[in-house]
Amino acid sequence: MSRIYIIHENDDWTQYLVKRLEELDLPYEAWHMKNGVVDLTSTPPDGVFYNRMSASSHTRGHRYAPELTGGLLAWLEQHDRTVFNGTHALELELSKMKQYTALEASHIKTPKTIAAVGRDQILEAAEKLGTAPFITKHNRAGKGLGVQLFYSIEGLKSYLDGSDFEEPIDGITLIQEYIESPESFITRAEFVGGKFIYAVRVDTSEGFELCPADACRIDDAFCPVGEQEERPMFEIIDHVNPTLIKKYEAFLRENKIHVAGIEFITNAQGETFTYDVNTNTNYNSDAEAKAGKYGMLELAKFLGKALEKETVKS
The missing domain is CATH 3.30.470.20 (ATP-grasp fold, B domain)
Incomplete structure (x- = not known):
């Protein structure tokens, strides 16, 4: 039977959609992507597929869920399934x-933004941006990951050298002008x-x-x-x-x-x-x-x- 497939990695967030689908008596199946198998030699089931994979999945212990989901979506699209928020949407979600x-x-x-990998390069990016205050954030983020406000390069140096610095999951830190x-x-x-x-x-x-x-x-x-x-x-x-x-x-x-x-x-x-x-x-x-x-x-x-x-x- 055709149904709605929810591709996700967080039951706490997905439960609210599930509740509404049940209220409307719509058939559905949730695919949790923390672990799984994608058989590229098989044919996907009939139905519509909604991707709600999150860039912050690694904060819940689901480090590789986005990568597995990316392959799954490509497989679904190869077979001309109806996919909402497909491979390109996921690509933007993660960067x-x-x-x-x-x-x-x-x-x-x-906002004006410069991306950098490495401590010295993050400082170089902040100096090149040339505006203060500025913020840092993670390239692959969600939930405000890595967002810090700085009023000077010296403040950024202290942060990078301290224990509070958060290494981005993809290694890329963004330096961005602060819009107040x-x-x-x-x-x-x-x-x-x-x-x-x-x-x-x-x-x-x-x-x-x-x-x-x-x-x-x-x-x-x-x-x-x-x-x-x-x-x-x-x-x-x-x-x-x-x-x-x-x-x-x-x-x-x-x-x-x-x-x-x-x-x-x-x-x-x-x-x-x-x-x-x-x-x-x-x-x-x-x-x-x-x-x-x-x-x-x-x-x-x-x-x-x-x-x-x-x-x-x-």
Whole structure:
């Protein structure tokens, strides 16, 4: 029987989609990619395949899940299966360098960024960037991995020589100009089927750990409804620049990305910079309940319609 296949490595994140698929009585099967076998001599099952592999899988002990998933997706595409967020989407998920070059190719402005491997080269990159403050981040990241704010080269040297330095999983550290929001927030635009569904305003005053999933909330300091918060950490907003949204939708089409959260920030001069494309996007339940909009429900409906088309076609 044809069904929806979820390709993933994190049950804590996937359970919310599974719940919606069950509510809609849609047949599904979850493929956890921590370990597995991909028989390239066989034929894939019938159905539609949704990839939600994460760049941060190594932080959960799933170091090689993205590599195995990449081969799996190539196999599925070879057999003309319907794949959402396929090989090219995964390629961008695993490399911010590739994200930025793809965004710039679509005339979407990104922060000035220099990539480096090696301690001396990281310092060289920071000196070449020539602006302060600046941030470091991991090229293959997710969850704000490796994001540190520096006001001087000396501060960066101390960090690189200290015990707090995090070696990126792919060895590549990014040095990036720091874009400051006058109100300490970023915006994340959510897309399903390549179409905009809503935007969420994210309070960054507590730091760079911006994962919206309920499983990412570790204590009340990060809670969207914490008693000490003057405003919720995640809040769905009504208005986003429609021209920017059209650019994002075109970018997603050009890069064969079907489901994504795209993060951007606006500085005091009104300039907007796009700095992250998350093809393993998650949603915050408190913000959605308040707004009456539900990302996983929209995703489940999208996958259900795709499965219906696939069933009729076969």
